[in-house]
Amino acid sequence: MTTAITYTSFDGNKRIASGSLQANALAVKQALAARSHGAVLTFNDQTGETVEIDVCGTDADILSRLRGLTPSAPAILSEEPNAEPVPESRGRPKLGVVSREITLLPRHWEWLESQPGGASVTLRKLVEKARKAGAETDRQRHMQERTYRFMSAVAGNLPAFEEASRALFASEAERFYQHTESWPSDIRDYIRQLAFGIKKTA
16 A cells, blocks of 8 residues: 655745645645745655645646645656556566676675575565564664754754754664754654654544
């Protein structure tokens, strides 16, 4: 199941929209029309990166440009529009196996080929085991990186930014909370959501 991509927009230090790209686009347009005094920025909740939205024209124009750019599949714009469909062949179902070259020492190949199932099966098992073992570390690193991207964009001039950054990458949640406590509430709450996946409850 594909996870829907969501976005959050800020008018200066105020959060003005969260959710679909379409909802954020209309909120950004409204903020700009109100002659906002701060920077109006939209962020990808999954990556912490800024997103450029064309808000020229009417609401219908904006939504029309975003049509097909679904929340769960923004990469649709990079697909080959005239690509010929590949016919499905009969027989065993495809498992998505991709053949690529790897380089190992002779003793590595000897050991792999001596394992039940041969080299390919053994390599797949080893990779899966490593993926599972490092899943939590990878998740934590991803959350730290997306948080720092957002922090760098909006909080670089806020007090204790450097201290909060160090606490973030040291995975010291309590110190991170302390250093960000005085920040504007919308910025602070969103940063904590990115860093630890905790949303503020009403």
